[in-house]
Amino acid sequence: MSAGGRRAVAPLGTCETGGSGRERSTPSPERGAEVRGPEDPICRGIFQVEKRSCDVVLTSSRLTWTPIEPESPTDNKMVSQYKTEFVELKEVFGVKMKRRRSARQQKGGTLLGIAIFVCIKKGQNKLKNRAIHLSNLSEDYCNVWFKHMKDILTEHFPNRPKYLKVVINPYSHRTEAKQVYNEQVAPLFKLADIKTDISITEHEGHAFSVLMECDIQEFDGLVCVGGDGTASEVAHGLLLRAQIDAGRDIDSNFTPVRAPLPLGVIPAGSTNILAFSVHGIKHPGTAAMHIIMGNFQKVDVCTFCSHNRLLQFGFTAMLGFGGRTLALAEKHRWMPSTQRREFAVIKTLTNLKPENCELSFLPSENVYAVDQEDKRILDKQSNHNSKRSREMLREIKFWHFPDNEDKWQTIQGHFLNISIMAIPCVCSMAPRGLAPNTRLDNGSMSLIAVQNCSRADFIKHLKRYGNLKNQFDFPFVQTYAVQEVKIRTGTKHRWTDTTSDKNVDFHSSHSSVISLKENCPWNVDGNLLEGTSEVNIKIHSQLITLYGRNIEECDDVTVKCSCL
Numbered sequence: 001m002s003a004g005g006r007r008a009v010a011p012l013g014t015c016e017t018g019g020s021g022r023e024r025s026t027p028s029p030e031r032g033a034e035v036r037g038p039e040d041p042i043c044r045g046i047f048q049v050e051k052r053s054c055d056v057v058l059t060s061s062r063l064t065w066t067p068i069e070p071e072s073p074t075d076n077k078m079v080s081q082y083k084t085e086f087v088e089l090k091e092v093f094g095v096k097m098k099r100r101r102s103a104r105q106q107k108g109g110t111l112l113g114i115a116i117f118v119c120i121k122k123g124q125n126k127l128k129n130r131a132i133h134l135s136n137l138s139e140d141y142c143n144v145w146f147k148h149m150k151d152i153l154t155e156h157f158p159n160r161p162k163y164l165k166v167v168i169n170p171y172s173h174r175t176e177a178k179q180v181y182n183e184q185v186a187p188l189f190k191l192a193d194i195k196t197d198i199s200i201t202e203h204e205g206h207a208f209s210v211l212m213e214c215d216i217q218e219f220d221g222l223v224c225v226g227g228d229g230t231a232s233e234v235a236h237g238l239l240l241r242a243q244i245d246a247g248r249d250i251d252s253n254f255t256p257v258r259a260p261l262p263l264g265v266i267p268a269g270s271t272n273i274l275a276f277s278v279h280g281i282k283h284p285g286t287a288a289m290h291i292i293m294g295n296f297q298k299v300d301v302c303t304f305c306s307h308n309r310l311l312q313f314g315f316t317a318m319l320g321f322g323g324r325t326l327a328l329a330e331k332h333r334w335m336p337s338t339q340r341r342e343f344a345v346i347k348t349l350t351n352l353k354p355e356n357c358e359l360s361f362l363p364s365e366n367v368y369a370v371d372q373e374d375k376r377i378l379d380k381q382s383n384h385n386s387k388r389s390r391e392m393l394r395e396i397k398f399w400h401f402p403d404n405e406d407k408w409q410t411i412q413g414h415f416l417n418i419s420i421m422a423i424p425c426v427c428s429m430a431p432r433g434l435a436p437n438t439r440l441d442n443g444s445m446s447l448i449a450v451q452n453c454s455r456a457d458f459i460k461h462l463k464r465y466g467n468l469k470n471q472f473d474f475p476f477v478q479t480y481a482v483q484e485v486k487i488r489t490g491t492k493h494r495w496t497d498t499t500s501d502k503n504v505d506f507h508s509s510h511s512s513v514i515s516l517k518e519n520c521p522w523n524v525d526g527n528l529l530e531g532t533s534e535v536n537i538k539i540h541s542q543l544i545t546l547y548g549r550n551i552e553e554c555d556d557v558t559v560k561c562s563c564l
């Protein structure tokens with residue numbers, strides 16, 4: 001594409017660059033800006049780009065530069081060896097005047113030109129920043145271009161945040177969250193001119209109280225830096241605050257209001273399932289770029305209730321093996337995180353115990369429609385031989401509800417593990433996700449129930465998470481797409497009526513249930529939930545907006561867990 005071919009071009013500004021920096025003329029902005037189209041030039045002039053003099057054109061949608069070639073004295077029409085390059089302004093997140101400064105100099109310095117910062121995609125799901133330098137030594141000349149670019153970035157991209165509340169958990173993983181933020185995130189926020197108000201947590205529950213107390217309306221978004229525990233605490237605080245502000249009466253049947261602010265999750269913990277599921281990668285820079293660019297992803301959230309009371313908002317829960325492993329790992333918090341996790345997995349496998357549970361669930365109706373769509377897409381694919389297509393077809397369950405049939409289903413039995421997941425739960429140990437059949441925003445949860453089986457079979461099932469084989473293809477594993485689940489552990493009697501207050505008293509005075517519940521810890525988003533024998537989990541479609549977008553699924557990954 002040639003810049004010279006454009007219509008209504010402003011007079012060409014010419015500047016000497018690389019020498020005295022003397023300005024001969026400044027670019028004149030287009031007249032009648034109000035009727036300018038996305039292709040019409042706003043500024044046109046000469047800068048050096050990568051040590052070559054270029055004809056540079058700025059429109060409201062892109063910046064284009066074409067190397068200027070000296071005219072040949074022989075008038076030979078040679079094919080140009082230089083190509084016109086451009087960058088879309090929707091990929092640009094920052095623009096700065098570039099100056100040379102001495103080591104201790106804070107302000108001023110010799111102007112070198114303008115630096116433009118662009119978000120680029122690097123491989124699968126990774127985002128990085130790239131700088132383009134437009135060199136010109138004239139202050140006035142650069143100021144005009146700088147101002148125009150700033151105006152475009154401010155006016156054209158309203159989703160991009162300007163002021164963020166940041167919560168950092170310095171205790172996450174190897175106590176490196178502060179360093180991750182300072183080295184990999186804060187410099188990008190600075191380039192994008194994003195202002196921040198930072199809180200560093202001092203104890204468990206601190207992130208929650210920060211959210212209860214801060215003036216939420218002031219901010220364009222919220223950012224948490226830490227692992228899944230921190231992200232879950234912040235999401236819970238944000239959603240609970242929204243219910244309080246909206247005057248919602250919180251009981252097990254309430255319909256929650258949506259979170260008022262988008263949440264950015266910077267992965268700095270040990271597993272980072274939420275960040276992995278939303279960004280497709282554990283990379284703080286990518287998470288920061290999604291926030292800066294204002295990329296939004298709506299995400300489903302579950303409410304966890306017990307005895308008519310809201311325990312918490314969250315994304316995932318595990319009972320049995322998943323709960324016991326976390327409980328053991330938390331007792332050994334002094335160990336380095338990888339060793340702690342592996343130790344807990346091995347020890348829990350050694351003492352593998354089934355939980356006696358009554359599991360009731362309401363299958364998802366909307367998943368029926370979604371899955372039909374999946375099937376239609378798969379049917380269209382000419383080769384059904386693709387491994388993933390065959391697996392998807394096998395995994396999809398279709399539900400038909402005769403009108404008057406009670407839709408609730410109940411299974412009573414002994415389970416080694418029960419997982420309920422509103423998000424795919426992608427992590428380094430499970431590249432397709434612990435729950436690959438659910439999506440971030442489909443209004444449905446995956447219920448995965450592993451019935452009592454031999455230790456060897458259970459390990460086989462666990463190992464399959466690390467490769468692309470179907471981890472659910474065992475007779476002792478059942479998977480369902482559900483919208484609500486009720487679980488009671490160590491039970492002999494039937495489910496209680498959650499609307500009756502008498503049941504609360506009944507359970508609090510029922511010693512046999514209390515003694516059993518001690519042994520059944522829940523793992524809710526990597527946090528331990530203990531002391532409850534009845535839990536009601538319900539999905540709420542797209543209740544929260546996270547910063548993130550467009551995950552590409554890995555097709556060919558095999559991950560080995562060193563402890564299995």
Ligand SMILES: Nc1ncnc2c1ncn2[C@@H]1O[C@H](COP(=O)(O)OP(=O)(O)OP(=O)(O)O)[C@@H](O)[C@H]1O
Pocket residue numbers: 169170171172173174201202203204205206226227228229230231233268269270271272273337525526527
């Ligand atoms: N200053 C602090 N001291 C001790 N604990 C804290 C502090 N701040 C927060 N916490 C708690 O630390 C817990 C664990 O943090 P987090 O989940 O972020 O890290 P992680 O366990 O390393 O990562 P992951 O959950 O991804 O495995 C959270 O539940 C949080 O409430």
